[in-house]
Amino acid sequence: MxxxxxxxxxxxxxxxxxxxxxxxxxxxxxxxxxxxxxxxxxxxxxxxxxxxxxxxxxxxxxxxxxxxxxxxxxxxxxxxxxxxxxxxxxxxxxxxxxxxxxxxxxxxxxxxxxxxxxxxxxxxxxxxxxxxxxxxxxxxxxxxxxxxxxxxxxxxxxxxxxxxxxxxxxxxxDEGEGPRVTSATIGRVVDMGLTDPFNMGGAMAPAAVDTIEAHLTDRNVDPSYYDLIVTGDLGKIGHEVSLDLFKKHGTAIQEEQYKDCGMMIYREGQPVLSGASGPACSATVVYGHLLNRMKKGEFKRILVVATGALLSPLSFQQGETIPCIAHAVSIEFGE
Amino acid sequence: MxxxxxxxxxxxxxxxxxxxxxxxxxxxxxxxxxxxxxxxxxxxxxxxxxxxxxxxxxxxxxxxxxxxxxxxxxxxxxxxxxxxxxxxxxxxxxxxxxxxxxxxxxxxxxxxxxxxxxxxxxxxxxxxxxxxxxxxxxxxxxxxxxxxxxxxxxxxxxxxxxxxxxxxxxxxxDEGEGPRVTSATIGRVVDMGLTDPFNMGGAMAPAAVDTIEAHLTDRNVDPSYYDLIVTGDLGKIGHEVSLDLFKKHGTAIQEEQYKDCGMMIYREGQPVLSGASGPACSATVVYGHLLNRMKKGEFKRILVVATGALLSPLSFQQGETIPCIAHAVSIEFGE
The missing domain is CATH 3.40.47.40 (Stage V sporulation protein AD)
Structure with missing residues (x-):
C-alpha cells in the first residue's frame, strides 16, 4: 500500500x-x-x-x-x-x-x-x-x-x-457508488524563509510543488496521468510562483491542467485580491464543484493538493518565518 | 480489524x-x-x-x-x-x-x-x-x-x-523488539456542562469513563484483562470522579489497577495542586516510566487512556462549556 x-x-x-x-x-x-x-x-x-x-x-x-x-x-x-x-x-x-x-x-x-x-x-x-x-x-x-x-x-x-x-x-x-480515492501523498514542512502573512500563496507554493513532484515520483506517473491537478488556495500569486518552479525543475505540468481552488470560487469583481483561502476553500470547491464536474464526465482523474500555512499570530509576532505544507489526494471516477 | x-x-x-x-x-x-x-x-x-x-x-x-x-x-x-x-x-x-x-x-x-x-x-x-x-x-x-x-x-x-x-x-x-500496540479506541466528545477551566480533571473524567467502557465492550474483555489502566491527566479530583462513575455503572475496575499519569510524575510537596496535565504528561510518563516498568516485567498489558479538554481561551471567555475527549491504546509486552 x-x-x-x-x-x-x-x-x-x-x-x-x-x-x-x-x-x-x-x-x-x-x-x-x-x-x-x-x-x-x-x-x-x-x-x-x-x-x-x-x-x-x-x-x-x-x-x-x-x-x-x-x-x-x-x-x-x-x-x-x-x-x-x-x-x-x-x-x-x-x-x-x-x-x-x-x-x-x-x-x-x-x-x-x-x-x-x-x-x-x-x-x-x-x-x-x-x-x-x-x-x-x-x-x-x-x-x-x-x-x-x-x-x-x-x-x-x-x-x-x-x-x-x-x-x-x-x-x-468501502461500498457504494461515487468517485473513488485512489492514493495520497503526505506533505513535508517546507519553509523558504518568507515572513509576510499577507502573502500566504507565495509562501505555500514551494510546499505544493514539493508534494506534487513527490507524488508523481512515488507513483511513477507523468503529470498527464491527471486530467486536472488542483491546488487548495495558492491564489494568483502562489499559482504563478508554483508554475515557475515546475518550469525550473523540468516538471511537465501544463497550464491548462493546473488550477487552484482559490481562483475558482469567486467572481471577477469580488474584492478578494489574490483569491480565496481557508480550510473551507479546497473543501467546498472539491466536494462541491469538482466532484460535480467529475460526475458529469468532465474529468476521470484529478489530484487535489491542499496547501496550508502553519503559522500563528504569535509566531508571526515573534518574527518567525512561515512554514508550509501540502497534502495530495487522487480521486478517480468512471472508466 | x-x-x-x-x-x-x-x-x-x-x-x-x-x-x-x-x-x-x-x-x-x-x-x-x-x-x-x-x-x-x-x-x-x-x-x-x-x-x-x-x-x-x-x-x-x-x-x-x-x-x-x-x-x-x-x-x-x-x-x-x-x-x-x-x-x-x-x-x-x-x-x-x-x-x-x-x-x-x-x-x-x-x-x-x-x-x-x-x-x-x-x-x-x-x-x-x-x-x-x-x-x-x-x-x-x-x-x-x-x-x-x-x-x-x-x-x-x-x-x-x-x-x-x-x-x-x-x-x-512493523519489526524489531519492544512493547507492541495491540488495539485502540477512539473517543467521542463528551460535555457534561462544566465551565471551570481550573477543574479540567473533573470535566475530563466522564470522557475517560466513556472511552474505557466502550473499549471493554468493543473488545469484549473484563477490566482484569489489563494489569494497569492508566489515564492521562485527570489529577486527583478527576481520578476520584471517574472511580465514582465506574462504581455507579457497575464497571469492575479495581482501584489498585487504575492510575493516572498526572498523579505519578511529581513528588509530594511540589506545588502542583490536583496533579500534572498537558500533552506531555501522558507522553512522558507512558513512553518513559511505564514502558520501562513493562520491560522489567511489572506489567504485561496496559491500557493508556489519554484525556483532553477541547476548550480554548476564547471559548471559555464566550461562556462555552468544556467538551472533553479520551483516546485509549493498549500496549502489551512479554508473555
Whole structure:
C-alpha cells in the first residue's frame, strides 16, 4: 500500500458516497454558488458569535453528507476534521453535536486533504465502514484571530487572500457508488524563509510543488496521468510562483491542467485580491464543484493538493518565518 | 480489524522500537526523573521564547527516539504529533527541522494516544515501515496562553493542575523488539456542562469513563484483562470522579489497577495542586516510566487512556462549556 517513501495507494479505492457543502453570503455571490448544498445569506447564521456560526457550518456540511448518503448519525464511525481557530474549537464543538468518535486534525488550509488521506487509509484497511471527513472556515472568525476584526477596516496588499466562509465534508465508505480515492501523498514542512502573512500563496507554493513532484515520483506517473491537478488556495500569486518552479525543475505540468481552488470560487469583481483561502476553500470547491464536474464526465482523474500555512499570530509576532505544507489526494471516477 | 463500533485491533501488533522523553526543571525534581532520557535545568532551553523552547523539547524527543532505535532521519516516513499552543506551531516548526512528512493532530492532552492509535493503524496496514508519534507541552508557554503569564503570580484553586514541560515520542515499526500496540479506541466528545477551566480533571473524567467502557465492550474483555489502566491527566479530583462513575455503572475496575499519569510524575510537596496535565504528561510518563516498568516485567498489558479538554481561551471567555475527549491504546509486552 506504500508507494515510494510517502505515498499511500489504496487498493480498495474507498468511495466518496456523498458530500455536503455549505457557504456564506460571499460564496452565494460567487462563481460556484450552484455547487453548494446550502448557502447562508447572513454571516452570523443566527448565532451569537462568529465562532458559533463557524461550528454550525461544519455541523451542516456533515449532516448534509449523511442525508445525501442515506446514513443515520449512529452509523458514522469516525469524524476527521479541523479548522484554523485556536484549539480548533468549532470542529470539536460540532463533533459533540454530531456524536461520532472524533479525530481532531490541524493542517491549517491543508486539513481537507489531510483528513481525506487519513480517512481513505482507515476505510481502505477495513478499520471503518463509514466515516466523515471535512474542513471549515469562517471569514470573520479567522480575520479577527489572524489579522484584525473586519469592523476595523484595515487595508490589505494585493497579495492578500479572502478566507472562505463555509464547510465541506465527505462521507467515505468501502461500498457504494461515487468517485473513488485512489492514493495520497503526505506533505513535508517546507519553509523558504518568507515572513509576510499577507502573502500566504507565495509562501505555500514551494510546499505544493514539493508534494506534487513527490507524488508523481512515488507513483511513477507523468503529470498527464491527471486530467486536472488542483491546488487548495495558492491564489494568483502562489499559482504563478508554483508554475515557475515546475518550469525550473523540468516538471511537465501544463497550464491548462493546473488550477487552484482559490481562483475558482469567486467572481471577477469580488474584492478578494489574490483569491480565496481557508480550510473551507479546497473543501467546498472539491466536494462541491469538482466532484460535480467529475460526475458529469468532465474529468476521470484529478489530484487535489491542499496547501496550508502553519503559522500563528504569535509566531508571526515573534518574527518567525512561515512554514508550509501540502497534502495530495487522487480521486478517480468512471472508466 | 474493527472490533465493535470504534475500536481497532491491530493484527500485526506494531512495535514501539524506541522512545524519547525530555523534561524540564520541575520534572527533574519529580518522582520519575530517572525515567527521562534528557532533563533540562533551564525552562528556556537557551532559546529566546518559551515557544521556541517548546519546539526544541519535541525535536529532542524525536531525535532521541531515532537515536535509540538506530534510525537515520531519512528513514522516518511520517511524524504524527501535536500540542496545545495555537495552531500547534511548536510541533509544526519542529517537523520542519526533523524533515519527515508530517500529520498535524489536535487532541489537546489526548494527543499522545490519538497519535499512537493512528500511527499503529498506519504501520499495521503496511502504510509505513517507520514512523514517529509524540506530544509535547511547555508549562510557561501554555500558562501564558490559557491563563496568565506565570510572572503575574495569579493564585489557583486546589482543583487546578500543573502543565508538564516536556515531550515524549515513540518510534513505531512493523519489526524489531519492544512493547507492541495491540488495539485502540477512539473517543467521542463528551460535555457534561462544566465551565471551570481550573477543574479540567473533573470535566475530563466522564470522557475517560466513556472511552474505557466502550473499549471493554468493543473488545469484549473484563477490566482484569489489563494489569494497569492508566489515564492521562485527570489529577486527583478527576481520578476520584471517574472511580465514582465506574462504581455507579457497575464497571469492575479495581482501584489498585487504575492510575493516572498526572498523579505519578511529581513528588509530594511540589506545588502542583490536583496533579500534572498537558500533552506531555501522558507522553512522558507512558513512553518513559511505564514502558520501562513493562520491560522489567511489572506489567504485561496496559491500557493508556489519554484525556483532553477541547476548550480554548476564547471559548471559555464566550461562556462555552468544556467538551472533553479520551483516546485509549493498549500496549502489551512479554508473555
Amino acid at each position: 506504500l508507494a515510494g517513501h510517502r505515498t499511500w495507494v489504496f487498493d480498495q479505492k474507498p468511495v466518496i458516497m456523498a458530500t455536503g457543502t455549505v457557504g456564506g453570503p460571499f460564496e452565494a455571490d460567487g462563481m460556484l454558488a450552484d455547487d453548494f448544498d446550502l448557502l447562508h445569506s447572513d454571516l452570523w447564521l443566527e448565532q451569537e458569535s462568529y465562532e458559533k456560526a463557524h461550528k454550525v457550518l461544519f455541523e451542516e456540511a456533515c449532516l448534509k453528507a449523511m442525508e445525501k448518503g442515506g446514513l443515520r448519525k449512529e452509523q458514522v464511525q469516525f469524524i476527521l476534521g479541523g479548522d484554523l481557530i485556536n484549539q480548533i474549537t468549532p470542529t470539536s464543538f460540532a463533533c459533540h453535536t454530531l456524536g461520532a468518535p472524533y479525530i481532531g486534525l490541524f493542517g491549517a488550509c491543508s486539513t481537507s486533504m489531510e483528513g481525506l488521506a487519513l480517512g481513505a487509509l482507515i476505510v481502505n484497511s477495513k478499520s471503518a465502514k463509514y466515516l466523515l471527513t471535512g474542513a471549515s472556515s469562517h471569514n470573520a472568525a479567522v480575520e479577527k484571530q489572524f489579522r484584525y476584526p473586519t469592523e476595523y477596516g484595515g487595508q490589505k496588499p494585493p497579495t492578500a487572500q479572502w478566507t472562505v466562509t463555509g464547510a465541506g465534508a465527505a462521507l467515505l465508505s | 474493527l472490533a465493535g463500533h470504534r475500536t481497532w485491533v491491530f493484527d500485526q501488533k506494531p512495535v514501539i522500537m524506541a522512545t524519547g522523553t525530555v523534561g524540564g526543571p520541575f520534572e527533574a525534581d519529580g518522582m520519575l526523573a530517572d525515567d527521562f532520557d534528557l532533563l533540562h535545568s533551564d525552562l528556556w532551553l537557551e532559546q529566546e521564547s518559551y515557544e521556541k523552547a517548546h519546539k526544541v523539547l519535541f525535536e529532542e524527543a524525536c531525535l532521541k527516539a531515532m537515536e535509540k532505535g538506530g534510525l537515520r532521519k531519512e528513514q522516518v516516513q511520517f511524524i504524527l504529533g501535536g500540542d496545545l499552543i495555537n495552531q500547534i506551531t511548536p510541533t509544526s516548526f519542529a517537523c520542519h527541522t526533523l524533515g519527515a512528512p508530517y500529520i498535524g493532530l489536535f487532541g489537546a492532552c489526548s494527543t499522545s494516544m490519538e497519535g499512537l492509535a493512528l500511527g499503529a493503524l498506519i504501520v499495521n496496514s503496511k502504510s509505513a515501515k517507520y514512523l514517529l508519534t509524540g506530544a509535547s507541552s511547555h508549562n510557561a508557554a501554555v500558562e501564558k496562553q490559557f491563563r496568565y503569564p506565570t510572572e503575574y503570580g495569579g493564585q489557583k484553586p486546589p482543583t487546578a493542575q500543573w502543565t508538564v514541560t516536556g515531550a515524549g515520542a515513540a518510534l513505531l515499526s
